[in-house]
Amino acid sequence: MDLRILNVGTLLLFILFTGAIICYDVKVSENEPTRINIVSPSAGFTGGGVTIWYLAACLIKAGFQVRYFMQNSATGRPANSTILRYESLSDELHNIGSILEFDSGERPVPCNPHDLWMATWCKSWDAVFAAQSQLKNFRPLYLIQDDERWLNKEQATRSYSFDHYTIFNGPPLKDWVSFHKLGVFSKGIKHGEGHSYTATAALAARVPVTAALLAARRKPYNGKKRLAVYYRSHAERNKPSMILEVLSQLLFRRVVSIQKWNIVGVSDHGPIAICTLANGTACLQIPAMLAPKEYDDFLGSCDVAISLCTSGGASWPVIDFATHGAVVVTNAVSRAHKQFFESMASTVLTTSNVTVAALLALVEKAFVISNSLTLEQRAAAANEASTHFPTSFCADECFGKTFTEKLRAWMNGIVLVDDGKAKSILKSFRSINKAAFIQLSVYFTLTRIIMFVFLTFVKQQCKSFRRCR
Secondary structure, three states: OOHHHHHHHHHHHHHHHHOOOOOOOEEEOOOOOOEEEEEEOOOOOOHHHHHHHHHHHHHHHOOOEEEEEEOOOOOOOOOHHHHHHHHOOOHHHOOHHHHOEEOOOOOOEEEOOOOEEEEOOHHHHHHHHHHHOOOOOOOOEEEEOOOHHHOOHHHHHHHHHOOOEEEEEOHHHHHHHHHOOOHHHHHOHHHHHHOEEEEOOOOOOOOOOOHHHHHHHHHHHOOOEEEEEEOOOOOHHHOHHHHHHHHHHHHHOOOOOOOOEEEEEEOOOOOEEEEEEOOOOEEEEEOOOOOHHHHHHHHHOOOEEEEOOOOOOOOHHHHHHHOOOOEEEEEOOOHHHHHHHHOOOOOEEEEOOOOHHHHHHHHHHHHHHHHHOOHHHHHHHHHHHHOOOOOOOOOOOOOOHHHHHHHHHHHOOEEEOOOOOEEEOOHHHHHOOHHHHHHHHHHHHHHHHHHHHHHHHHHHHHHHHOOOO
16 A cells, blocks of 8 residues: 555544644645745754754755745744844855745645655644645655654654655764664665765854964953853753752862852853752853854853753754863763764763763863863864864755755655665556556545545634634
8 A cells, every 4th residue: 555645544543633733735736836845843043943944045045945834923934033133143044034935824835746845843743744745745854853752752753654754963863863763764774865864063154263262262251260061951851950960069079169160051041040059059150042153252261061962863062162172071872972972072071871970070081181271272172173064054064965966856756875876766656556556546535535524624623713823
């Protein structure tokens, strides 16, 4: 039986039992331009949220027409202040608000049969898959930036099981998914490689780090050193409680003193001061999210940094701190993660043992290394780490030519396999026997009837309760 029918049937059953609503009704027309349709839950400024916008910008630069749907917005478009902030991040995003097409999805969405829809997390998957199932190419895109089972195990596991093309944000995540045989790699390495693309993390263009620059960034703190942490109270995978306990223990053991050290944090929930360290004797100061130049200045002022992540995605603040001269302590959830981090620079220290005791030992080692470094040595380590990453998100290693060529092939139903030859995913339709074709047609017709009846019911409910976006 055609996987498309099985998948649509499974999705319909899920919707019937969970009450989920399909909100993107597609109107197919050959006269429409071919688009990439990106569905995002919101417009955030964490690494994952910003990556979506860089991806859209690179697609537009490569000649694709891109349409953006924001699920929690009546218009599908973020607030103007949010767009202006995106445009201020780098030259690659400087006019993204005017070149990106926004859509609310309220009316039937006009699509070319060759359109691809893109989910950006598991909670946007149902709407994306339902929209894609009405088009010629039944596999949607899935931008995966972490193992999302930490967010919603049932929903993420189910979304990974559907046929799709994957865009992985970073080699460590791709290796993690491959090792655990998730998603596209559940059918083997060859299938996974053909149906996925892995982007290398990019660093927005920055000035080279020098000893003089580091000295200038440290000058406002009058000789005090700075210990930084990546702290997200709402994200258990970043171990917020353990971070606070490690900081308290460093104070209790007098490895850190408030007279000689500032304890600061990076978060998407600042500004905030957490003054519970060491029984209330010290505070963790977290500023509001900073503009690019201020963020670079902040990173360059830090001597030691701690950033943890226990899910499959790499902790990207590790890259930020390492490329600005800090000695960084992090954890590695796999050999691939360990190799990825430690190959950046000798100033990145990892452990696979995520306990307070193990982290304390590693942080104390980081302090010894930090105290021995001159500013010249810090600058050299920062620049060494930077060489591993492109400075443009549209570079070939990230969302450049190799990616766009693969994407164009996917839009035409072509999978590029390892040997460089093309294999059509539509050939099976031409080779099935007559009996199988009749069976397939019956299943397909019944499924279309069920979908039509169900979507009609949903539309009526949406109109009644005015809650469909």
